[in-house]
Amino acid sequence: MARDDLVIERVRHPLRFRLGQVCAIHPRGAHWVRITFRGPDLVGFVSASFDDHVKVFFPAPGEALPRMPQLDADGLPARVPEAARPIARDYTPRRFDPVRGELDIEFVLHGDGPGARWAAHARIGQTLGFGGPRGSLVIPTGYDWHWLIGDASALPAIGRRLEMLPSGAQARVLLTVDDPADRLALPTAAQADIRWLPATDGGALYAALASWEIPPGEGYVWAAGELTMARAVRQQLLARGIDKQRLRAVSYWQRGETARHQTLDD
Ligand SMILES: Cc1cc2nc3c(=O)[nH]c(=O)nc-3n(C[C@H](O)[C@H](O)[C@H](O)COP(=O)(O)OP(=O)(O)OC[C@H]3O[C@@H](n4cnc5c(N)ncnc54)[C@H](O)[C@@H]3O)c2cc1C
Structure with a gap:
């Protein structure tokens, strides 16, 4: 008989886009860095499962702030020409502290790609964007x-x-x-x-x-x-x-x- 305590739950979250500023940088091992982001937008952030991901938005080369998605009338990301598209990659919310409004992301420093390059040179005060999580698979x-x-x-x-x-x-x-x-x-x-x-x-x-x-x-x-x-x-x-x-x-x-x-x- 199926055990009640082993039901896997899918939870949907309203789609929100937020900005966060780097407030701490902790190198971990040789090829990871844990970066803590803080900011008023992060208040109310929710991540219900270790399996969650956020879209992390990075600034384009030469720009200070990330381009963020524009939402259409249905509240979904609007289509934009390729050259103007946000630069985004998926990352796990490693830790979120709702009291301090702090979000930790751990980046693999694998060398290539906007995510790995940005993380390798991150500095206190820089801003990234975050979208989601849109949903969580809560595994008991x-x-x-x-x-x-x-x-x-x-x-x-x-x-x-x-x-x-x-x-x-x-x-x-x-x-x-x-x-x-x-x-x-x-x-x-x-x-x-x-x-x-x-x-x-x-x-x-x-x-x-x-x-x-x-x-x-x-x-x-x-x-x-x-x-x-x-x-x-x-x-x-x-x-x-x-x-x-x-x-x-x-x-x-x-x-x-x-x-x-x-x-x-x-
Ligand atoms: C649900 C989810 C959660 C994730 N959580 C994390 C996380 O918490 N931390 C994290 O670091 N990554 C995480 N990833 C993986 C991350 O999204 C990808 O590695 C992403 O491609 C990194 O973007 P980039 O800009 O560094 O490289 P890209 O521009 O995407 O790729 C550039 C080149 O690097 C290669 N590459 C990409 N990732 C790696 C890698 N990890 N090792 C070696 N070569 C690579 C690609 O094949 C490509 O050749 C997650 C992915 C998903 C789907």
Whole structure:
């Protein structure tokens, strides 16, 4: 019989666009930076799930402020010519403090692209724009076991999930990064077995995952990262009999492509 405490909830939020100013910059590991934004627009920001994302709007080269979407009569982003389009990428709200009105985003410093470049040179006082989250998939914490799998881009979401899992929760985590300096401490009250693997060796991730026995009871698997990895993880787990309803695999980026996001399903 389905357990009431394991119902996954989809929550919609009214679409809001906000500006926020950089008020703190914390380098993390060798290839991440956690940036805290503050500002009156951020009051009332809501993020209900570790799986949420915001659209982050970056200034065009030579401009101080990001171009923000204009809304049409239906309250949806209006179409604008390509040259005038906002520059936007998806990021996880890593932490939001409603009392201080502070939003943390952790950026992977992968080198290329407006997001990674901006974050590498961020300065106190600079302004970015934020859209959403438009919706949240609230995945209960009460499962008998949790598997979390991802590359560097998924570390903010996985870090947030680990922070919210209660004491006694059973979690297994597989994370891929290339630089050992990026193996960050991930605080959690859960009983968590956290394994770090090199990102350049995809085979090591699939082999490690294949060696995990699927525990008894009700579990949930959440995986995100580069498209090829997210797809292969999903295929492996479906082939091993994991129920589709208990498996979420999301492509957070795609090698050689800009701003690619895809939830993997059939
Ligand atoms: C729901 C969701 C949540 C996300 N949360 C975060 C987050 O919290 N922090 C975060 O850093 N990213 C996160 N991402 C991933 C991020 O949106 C992409 O990595 C995005 O492409 C980065 O934009 P960019 O301007 O740096 O690079 P782009 O201009 O998009 O891409 C430029 C080049 O860099 C490559 N590239 C893009 N991302 C990476 C990467 N991570 N590693 C190596 N090469 C890359 C592209 O393939 C392309 O060749 C999230 C994505 C989604 C869909």
